[in-house]
Amino acid sequence: MGASVNPAYRGRIAPSPTGQLHLGHARTFWVAHERAKARGGTLILRNEDLDRDRVRPEFVTAFLEDLRWFGIQWQEGPDCGGPQAPYSQSERRSEYQSIFEVLRSTGWLFPCTCSRKDIQSAVAAPHAADDEPIYPGTCRHRSATEITPGRPVSWRFRVPEGVPEGQVLSWIDGGQGPQSWVAGRDFGDFVVLRPDGVPSYQLACVTDDHAMGITEVVRGADLLVSTARQLLLYRALGWTVPDFFHCPLMTDEQGVRLAKRHAALSLRALRDQGRSPAELRESWK
Ligand code: GLU
Numbered sequence: 143m144g145a146s147v148n149p150a151y152r153g154r155i156a157p158s159p160t161g162q163l164h165l166g167h168a169r170t171f172w173v174a175h176e177r178a179k180a181r182g183g184t185l186i187l188r189n190e191d192l193d194r195d196r197v198r199p200e201f202v203t204a205f206l207e208d209l210r211w212f213g214i215q216w217q218e219g220p221d222c223g224g225p226q227a228p229y230s231q232s233e234r235r236s237e238y239q240s241i242f243e244v245l246r247s248t249g250w251l252f253p254c255t256c257s258r259k260d261i262q263s264a265v266a267a268p269h270a271a272d273d274e275p276i277y278p279g280t281c282r283h284r285s286a287t288e289i290t291p292g293r294p295v296s297w298r299f300r301v302p303e304g305v306p307e308g309q310v311l312s313w314i315d316g317g318q319g320p321q322s323w324v325a326g327r328d329f330g331d332f333v334v335l336r337p338d339g340v341p342s343y344q345l346a347c348v349t350d351d352h353a354m355g356i357t358e359v360v361r362g363a364d365l366l367v368s369t370a371r372q373l374l375l376y377r378a379l380g381w382t383v384p385d386f387f388h389c390p391l392m393t394d395e396q397g398v399r400l401a402k403r404h405a406a407l408s409l410r411a412l413r414d415q416g417r418s419p420a421e422l423r424e425s426w427k
Contacts, residue, residue: 151183152357155209155216156347158190159201162408163208166362166392166400169426173317173389174360175214186354187219189230192346197232208409212419218354226354231346238341241349241379242334246286246297250378251334253288253295254281273367277330294337299344301325301332301374311370316387318363323370332371344368348375351384358385364399392426 155171157163163171178185187209191197206221218224228234245251254277261275282300289295302309308326315321323329334345341349347368351359359369369386376383392400400407412422 148182151181152355153178154186154356156188156190157205160196162410164400164407170362170389185216187216189220192231238349251297252284254298256280296333296337297335298331299334311373318388329367344371348372352381356384360387363388363391
């Protein structure tokens with residue numbers, strides 16, 4: 143008899159096919175895999191292939207192969223199907239569109255015509271190195287109907303303005319402990335739909351995690367502030383919030399966070415060098 147399945151726990155791994163997976167991804171995905179397995183739960187693989195400019199289909203083939211080689215097993219995904227199919231975001235555009243309409247019709251969104259340059263020059267100092275600058279508020283008082291036909295707009299979520307400091311988003315993170323982020327101070331009005339009609343990561347991720355019945359989100363600690371943004375979307379939509387577990391980020395020998403440009407630490411390169419998954423897992427203990 144196989145291990146019993148706990149239908150209550152649903153976790154996911156969500157690679158983006160924009161480059162080769164590296165050791166940092168492997169560690170986060172391994173944690174997700176282990177947590178689902180320990181709870182007799184289900185692990186879902188979601189292909190986050192929305193960013194048409196950066197996505198390449200060969201990276202989907204590559205991540206499927208690399209994850210399997212590493213020993214990660216999932217029960218639902220683009221390769222094996224499942225009750226919440228499709229599992230590739232590029233095939234779920236109508237879902238995002240309908241949630242976008244809900245948010246727009248309930249007054250959470252405003253149309254924004256600011257360019258990246260407008261925003262950069264309006265903010266005094268860049269925020270966290272790898273996060274977007276805080277939106278200066280130029281278009282935030284526009285209503286959803288105030289759009290000039292033919293002019294491309296992005297749609298932003300108007301983060302609640304609290305007194306004195308904005309709305310506090312708090313949760314107990316499984317990996318990083320108590321978290322507290324302030325809307326308007328730590329992050330500003332964020333994009334949910336780009337001018338080219340592509341939904342943002344925040345909108346797509348929350349829509350999918352809800353639709354796929356995810357009970358715990360395991361992801362890298364670089365996404366803590368995104369989690370805070372996403373909590374506002376859950377609140378606005380009246381949806382149950384999953385648990386969160388943020389994994390520490392992996393750095394190279396110089397202390398620089400691993401990124402897709404660290405080709406030497408891609409799973410593929412490590413495999414070609416003859417390293418085994420067990421040995422790699424041993425190295426991060
Ligand atoms: N697709 C995202 C990434 O590769 C993961 C996002 C998430 O886990 O929510 O960084």
